[in-house]
Amino acid sequence: MSSYALKKHSPHDYIFKQELGHGSYSTVYKAVDKKNLKKCFAIKVCSKRHIIKENKVKYVTIEKNVLNSLGRENHPGIIKLYYTFHDQDNLYFVLSYAINGELLQLLHKMKTFNEVWSIHFCAQIIDALEFIHSKGIIHRDLKPENILLDKNSNLMITDFGAAYIQKNNDNKENITTKSNGSHPCLVNTNSSFVGTAEYVSPELLLYNHSGYGSDIWALGCMIFQFLEGLPPFRGENELKTFEKIVALEYKWSDQFKISSLVKDLVRKILTVNPQDRITLSEIKKHSWLNLVDWDNKQKIWSSVWN
Numbered sequence: 001m002s003s004y005a006l007k008k009h010s011p012h013d014y015i016f017k018q019e020l021g022h023g024s025y026s027t028v029y030k031a032v033d034k035k036n037l038k039k040c041f042a043i044k045v046c047s048k049r050h051i052i053k054e055n056k057v058k059y060v061t062i063e064k065n066v067l068n069s070l071g072r073e074n075h076p077g078i079i080k081l082y083y084t085f086h087d088q089d090n091l092y093f094v095l096s097y098a099i100n101g102e103l104l105q106l107l108h109k110m111k112t113f114n115e116v117w118s119i120h121f122c123a124q125i126i127d128a129l130e131f132i133h134s135k136g137i138i139h140r141d142l143k144p145e146n147i148l149l150d151k152n153s154n155l156m157i158t159d160f161g162a163a164y165i166q167k168n169n170d171n172k173e174n175i176t177t178k179s180n181g182s183h184p185c186l187v188n189t190n191s192s193f194v195g196t197a198e199y200v201s202p203e204l205l206l207y208n209h210s211g212y213g214s215d216i217w218a219l220g221c222m223i224f225q226f227l228e229g230l231p232p233f234r235g236e237n238e239l240k241t242f243e244k245i246v247a248l249e250y251k252w253s254d255q256f257k258i259s260s261l262v263k264d265l266v267r268k269i270l271t272v273n274p275q276d277r278i279t280l281s282e283i284k285k286h287s288w289l290n291l292v293d294w295d296n297k298q299k300i301w302s303s304v305w306n
């Protein structure tokens with residue numbers, strides 16, 4: 001039987017257009033396929049030298065492994081990784097292009113989302129998160145910057161560099177992962193924290209452990225933020241933010257007419273003890289999400305204004 005070598009991709013297959021943004025170890029460009037100019041991608045370019053210098057090899061490898069394993073099933077709520085390749089200087093991730101940018105940018109533009117929009121986004125995050133968790137993966141860095149919007153303003157979760165991949169012998173229900181200070185929000189470099197502190201779970205702060213519940217905690221922070229415009233726990237510095245998180249010190253402003261139903265849901269998510277925290281399947285049954293037809297993917301993923 002003859003075998004064929006798979007065609008290797010290279011940066012020369014693409015026309016690189018404008019820069020879409022850059023992260024701590026990468027720059028992302030819009031790019032089109034030279035052979036099919038209608039095919040548009042976001043290509044994340046990571047400098048090998050920079051990754052080694054900044055000790056980011058682990059994060060890049062995790063991101064690639066997670067996106068490869070999640071990507072096989074083409075979930076609409078996860079950014080798709082089409083190919084990876086490298087040349088002498090860089091690693092390249094060819095990703096689906098999120099034309100409408102970050103959810104955070106949309107929130108800044110709108111100031112707050114009303115409850116219908118919040119339900120629409122929340123349902124999509126839950127659907128994607130359920131899928132991620134079902135594969136034994138904890139995202140561990142969920143926040144509106146890490147959620148991108150496609151052309152129909154449907155969400156795609158991205159940035160899996162901090163994710164934890166369950167090993168076969170982990171207990172799937174009660175998985176907790178020891179951070180060993182490797183969580184990007186908790187890596188203390190030159191006495192300033194890298195990343196955003198506002199979504200870190202109390203179990204990570206108190207016991208240096210995170211689990212599926214830590215992603216649910218971040219979801220609770222985001223629901224609050226959708227409705228109030230800002231995340232629930234904010235201090236003048238990271239330490240003060242952390243103190244507020246473990247003291248569960250947050251307050252609805254009562255500036256907007258926010259239903260008692262959603263406040264109840266957020267209260268059930270934001271519990272210091274992860275064992276007391278509502279699970280994703282319980283959240284799906286909560287009255288605030290009554291209108292969501294969980295069995296009809298099309299409806300979850302169709303726009304609220306349709």
Ligand code: ATP
Pocket residue numbers: 020021022023024025026027028042044079095096097098099101102148158159
């Ligand atoms: P860090 O890696 O430091 O956490 P980051 O996640 O923002 O930062 P990148 O993943 O490199 O870093 O993304 C940089 C920017 O590029 C993002 O802020 C986002 O706005 C944009 N971007 C990333 N991926 C895509 C995509 N698939 N489509 C459109 N824009 C994207």
